[in-house]
Amino acid sequence: MRFAPSFLEELKARLPVSEVVRRKVKLMKAGREWRGLSPFTSEKTPSFFVNDQKMAWFDFSSGRNGNIFDFLIATEGLSFPEAVERLAADAGLPLPKNSPQTEEQEKHRAGLHEVLELAARFFEAELTRDRGAKARGYLIQRGLGLEIQKRFRLGYAPGDKFALRDALAARGASAETLAEAGLLVTGEDIAVPYDRFRDRVMFPICDRSGRVVAFGGRALEKDVHAKYLNSPETPLFHKGGMLYNHHNARKAAHEKGTVIAVEGYV
Structure with a gap:
């Protein structure tokens, strides 16, 4: 059975790796990670590490690594579909029913993810260039130094009306896909779609x-x-159902059982 990438990502988001692994391995906190004895070799010094933020485990004694699916396959001898079914039951997610329509939807969503990632890289690069100087000055003034800028992938959208559109068109992205991803402004009274974000x-x-x-x-x-x-x-973004920086904060929130929500980005 073939599973849609979005379904597998949802499973990984719902089940921290440490939660799955600790059913087989006694884990101890080690900074931002967890560590324990390898389930694959006989050792006395822990060399097995779990990183929930990376959604992965690493076994340095055996040279193996993977995600939650790989762990069940390696420790219980399950097939990939069996591992997915087991974890879906743990997460309380019903198994999806495959159809040509759902496969086409997944391909479409993947295309939107791709152009949004390209846009993020474009904005990041623009922040480092000459025309991003004012944006860099603003961020420094707000106390957001280089390390924070890189960690949160901050960027700059040039003031040119077609800067992003033309840059991504050169990478093969169509105006229709860019518009559906929310990157271009379109309308019946707009002859030529233009960048939604400019000088920001x-x-x-x-x-x-x-x-x-x-x-x-x-x-x-x-x-x-x-x-x-x-x-x-x-199709990918629903403002009322999403929290900014959730992907970074989810591990700490899971461990402490507390979420601190504030308004705005900074």
């Missing part, structure tokens, strides 16, 4: 798996219509 500091918004699904843009000029501008609703 860019904050990528990610899903629980860390994939970029939308953006928030902070204007650098004072006389603009909207100080903050978010992506519109898209």
